[in-house]
Amino acid sequence: MRSLIRRIAALFRDRRGGTAVIFGLAAPVLGVIVCAAIDLAQVGADNSAMQDAADATALAMAKQLGVATAVGIGARAQAFADRELGPIAAADAVRVGVLVASDNSSVTVRLAGHRSSFFGDLLPAGGWRLHARATAASLGELPLCVLSYGAAGGYNLDLTGQARLTAANCLVQSNGDITAAPGAALQAGMAQASGVATGPITPAAQTGAPAIADPFASMNVSLPPLGLCNPLDLLFTAGVNVLAPGVHCGNITVRNGAVVELLPGEHYFEKGQLRLQQNSQLVGSDVVLVFDESSQFHFDDTSVVTLSGRTSGPYAGFVIATTRANTGVFGISSTSARKLEGTIYIPSATLSVQGAVNTVADQSAWTVVVAQSIRMGGSANLVINSAYATSSVPVPAGVGASFANSKVRLER
Numbered sequence: 018m019r020s021l022i023r024r025i026a027a028l029f030r031d032r033r034g035g036t037a038v039i040f041g042l043a044a045p046v047l048g049v050i051v052c053a054a055i056d057l058a059q060v061g062a063d064n065s066a067m068q069d070a071a072d073a074t075a076l077a078m079a080k081q082l083g084v085a086t087a088v089g090i091g092a093r094a095q096a097f098a099d100r101e102l103g104p105i106a107a108a109d110a111v112r113v114g115v116l117v118a119s120d121n122s123s124v125t126v127r128l129a130g131h132r133s134s135f136f137g138d139l140l141p142a143g144g145w146r147l148h149a150r151a152t153a154a155s156l157g158e159l160p161l162c163v164l165s166y167g168a169a170g171g172y173n174l175d176l177t178g179q180a181r182l183t184a185a186n187c188l189v190q191s192n193g194d195i196t197a198a199p200g201a202a203l204q205a206g207m208a209q210a211s212g213v214a215t216g217p218i219t220p221a222a223q224t225g226a227p228a229i230a231d232p233f234a235s236m237n238v239s240l241p242p243l244g245l246c247n248p249l250d251l252l253f254t255a256g257v258n259v260l261a262p263g264v265h266c267g268n269i270t271v272r273n274g275a276v277v278e279l280l281p282g283e284h285y286f287e288k289g290q291l292r293l294q295q296n297s298q299l300v301g302s303d304v305v306l307v308f309d310e311s312s313q314f315h316f317d318d319t320s321v322v323t324l325s326g327r328t329s330g331p332y333a334g335f336v337i338a339t340t341r342a343n344t345g346v347f348g349i350s351s352t353s354a355r356k357l358e359g360t361i362y363i364p365s366a367t368l369s370v371q372g373a374v375n376t377v378a379d380q381s382a383w384t385v386v387v388a389q390s391i392r393m394g395g396s397a398n399l400v401i402n403s404a405y406a407t408s409s410v411p412v413p414a415g416v417g418a419s420f421a422n423s424k425v426r427l428e429r
Contacts, residue, residue, distance in 0.1 A: 059132075060132060060145050060147070063105055063109055063130070063132060063147055064147055064149070066102060066105055067102065067105070067109075067111065067130065067148075067149035068149040069101070070102050070128060071098070071126050071127070071128045071149040071151040072151045072153075072427055073101050074094050074097050074101065074126045074128075074151070075124060075125065075126040075151040075152060075153035075427065076151075076153045076425055076427060077093075077094075077097050078090050078093065078094050078097070078115065078124045078126060078153070079123065079124050079153035079154060079425040080419060080425055082117070082122070082123075082124060082418065087115070087117045089406075090115055090117060090124065091113075091114075091115040094113050094115045094126055095113040098113045098126070099111075099113075105130075108132070109130035109131060109132050109147060110130055110131055111128055111129070111130040111147075112128070112129050112130070113126065113127070113128055114126070114127040114128075114129070118154075122154055123152055123153065123154035123428065124152070124153060125150065125151070125152040126151050126152075126153075127148070127149070127150045128147075128148065128149040129146075129147065129148055130148075131144055131145065131146060131147065132144060132145040132147060133145075150429075151427060151429065152428045152429050153425050153426065153427050153428060154425060154426055158188075158420070159186070159187055159188040159206045159207050160186070160187040160188060160403050160405070160416070160417045160418045160420055161187065161188045161190065161229065161232075161385075161415075161416045161417065161420035162184050162187035162188060162189065162383075162384070162385050162386070162401045162403055162416070163182070163184055163187075163189040163190065163205075163385070163386050163391070163401055164190050164192075164229055164231075164232070164386070164387045164388075165190070165191045165192065165193070165388055165390050166190075166191075166228070166231055166364075166387065166388075166389070167192065167193070167365070167388075167389035167390055173191040173192060173193030173194060173195070173210075173212075173389075173390050173391070174189070174191040174193075174194070174195045174196070174203075174210075174390070174391050175196050175390070175391070175392045176196065176197040176198060176201035176202070176203060176216070176393045176394075177198045177201060177392075177393070177394045178198060178201060178394045178395050179200045179201060179395070179396040180201045180370070180371075180393035180394050180395060180398070180399075181201065181202045181203075181204070181396075181397070181398040181399070182202075182204070182205070182391075182393060182398075182399050182401070183204050183205075183398060183399070183400045183401065184204070184205040184206065184400075184401035184403075185205070185206060186206045186403045187205065187206050187207075187401060187417075188205065188206060188207050188208075188209065188420075189203065189205040189207070189208045189209070189401075190208075190209045190210075190226070190229050191209070191210045191211065191212070191214075192211045192229065193210070193211060193212045193390075194210055194212040194213050194214065194215075195210045195212075195213075195216075195218065195222055196214075197215065197216025197217050197218055198216060199216065199217070201216060201217065201393070202217045202218075202219070203216070203217065203218045203219070203222075204219045205218075205219075207220070207223070208222035208223070209222060209223045209224075209226035210223070210224050210225075210226060211224075211225065211226055211227070212224070212225075231364055231387065232387065232413075232414075232416050232420070233362055233364070233387065233413065233415065236331075237331075238307065238339065238340050238341065238362070239340060240264065240285045240307065240340075241264060246264070246266040246287050247266065248266050248267030248268070248288045248289055249266060249267045250267045250268040250269075250289065251265075251268070251269045251270070252270050253269075253270070253272070253277055253297070254272050254273045254275050255273065255274070255275050256276070257276045257278060258271075258275060258276065258277050258278070259277075259278045260279050260280065261280050261282075262279075262280055262281070262282025262283050262284055262304075263283075263284070263285065264285045264287055265284060265285065265286050265287070265289075265291075266287045266288055266289065267287075267289040268289035268291075268292070269286070269292070270290075270292045270294065271292070271293050271294065271298075271299065271320070272294045272295050272297055273295055273296075273297065274296050274297060274298075275297050275298070276297070276298040276299075276300065277297070277298065277300070278301065279299070279300070279304045279306075279324075280301070280304075281301075281303035281304060282304065282327075283304075283305055283307060283327070283332060284301075284304060284305065284306050284307065285307045285308075286306065286307070286308045286309065286312045286314075287309045287311075287312060288311055289311075289312055290312060290313060290314070290315060291306070291308075291312070292314070292317070293314075293315070293316045293317060293318075293320035293322065293351065294317050294318050294320060295319065295320065296318070296319045296320065296321070297320045297321070298321040298322075298323070299316075299320070299321070299322050299323070300321075300324070301323075301324050301325070302324075302325045303325065303326075303327055304324060304325070304326070304327065304336070305326055305327045305332040305336060305337070305338060305359075306324070306336070306337050306338070307332070307337075307338050308337075308338070308340070308343060309339070309340055310339075310340050310342035310343045310344075311343075311345075312339075312345075313339075313343070313345045313346060313347045313348070313366070314337070314347055314348070315347075315348045315350075316348070316349045316350065316351040317348075317350050317351055318350075318351060318352075319351065319352050319353055320351045320353060320354070321351075321353040321354075321355075322349075322351060322353065322355070322356065322357065323355065323356045323380075324336050324357055324358065324359075325356065325358040325359060325381075325408075325409075325410055326358060326359025326360065326410045327359070327410070328409055328411065333410075333411050333413070334359060334360050334410060334411045334412055334413035335359055335362055335413065336357055336358060336359030336361060336410075337359075337360075337361045337362065337363070338360075338361075338363070339362070339363050339364075339366060341365050342365065343363065343365055343366050344365050344366055344389070345366050346367045346369050347363055347366055347367070347368050348369045348371070349368075349369070349370045349371070349372075349377055349397075350370075350371045350372040350375070350395075350397070351372070351377075352372065352373075352374075352375040353375075354375075354377045354378065355376065355377070355378065355379055355380040355381075356378065356380045357377070357378045357381055357384055358381040358382055358384065358408060358410055359381075359384070359410045360384075360385040360386075360387065360412075360413055360416065361384065361385065361386045361387070361388070362387050362388075363387070363389070364387065364388070364389060365389050366388060366389055367388065367389060367390045367391070367392060368386060368388045368390075368391045368392070369392050369393075369394075370391070370392075370393045370394075370397045370399045371393070371394045371395045371397055372395045372396070372397040373395050373396050373397075374396050375395075375396075375397050375398070376397075376400060377397060377398065377399045377400065378399060378400050378401065378402070379398075379400035379402070381400075382402060382404045382407045382408035382410075383401075383402050383404055383405050383408055383410075383412070383417065384400075384401050384402060385401075385412075385413075385416045385417055386401070387416065403418070405417050405418045406418075
């Protein structure tokens, strides 16, 4: 027995090979710790990326408030978050949820994902559950719907007679003066003038306001380079006449109840006037009318104008546009120019709205006017609606609700 005890004691005192034994016993534990640390680091990185994506998505979607429906914002949020996350979106099966406030003032974005954990989802059981949330709000500025931005000579926004400009829920801005005659009226969500403002304006206009630059200054407005344009004047006096998109060279006059239907696309008018007279009609959906430097439109008498702008392409959101070399006058005096849905962009020209008890553009879901100057007379009423989310015509960046929501903040 004593001999056995001595042998056991000697075995414990023997240090040969001890390091190898200790390493052999500790190696699996160290391996588990290292793998767990790597797993935790990856989870932390994914969590951080998801929070950054949630913040960015919420801010981007807040700029869409008033422009798109809640369903549209939800679809855009998923696509936006996927781009922000890159391969993480698929690897962690990230889902995006969007909640738009009932008053349309804020949007909350929730991201949820799942990542497999170490040891076949044993630690933790079922894998890692990843979550991120962010809320962003608009600063509440009004949509920009009328901009008379030229500063050269005369009144930039001038209402004479009994003319009315009605823009109840949006911003009307003149980079010069606003002048309304005693019998005229300007009603807007807000009116601003860089210069002075006089006459019946409700609510009272803010004067000395900072100028707003041309929101589409970088957009290329030009006609296709087709070489020579030999004007061919057209006169329509009966029936339904269909015009395909493309270049229309020369004067086009429509009279006596004739109908001109514009097929969807870009319609370019060169070296001529587009004139509607008597009870003629001009109709078109998903169209834009682009005028060269020498061409304008004139909608007169009882002519009917029913136009909605392009839904896609380089002119998406525009219904009428012209080159910056066009300094002419685009005239509306018709009693039935009721639908001009989209943006009217005549940056160096004048929009003249005249007539007797005629209402213009009131059947449009929304209209935006950007012109060098706007002059109204008679008893015409130009109605600027701002129901952007109800229209299939997208609102270009820089005007409408995109202007109102251009300043947003992250709340949480």
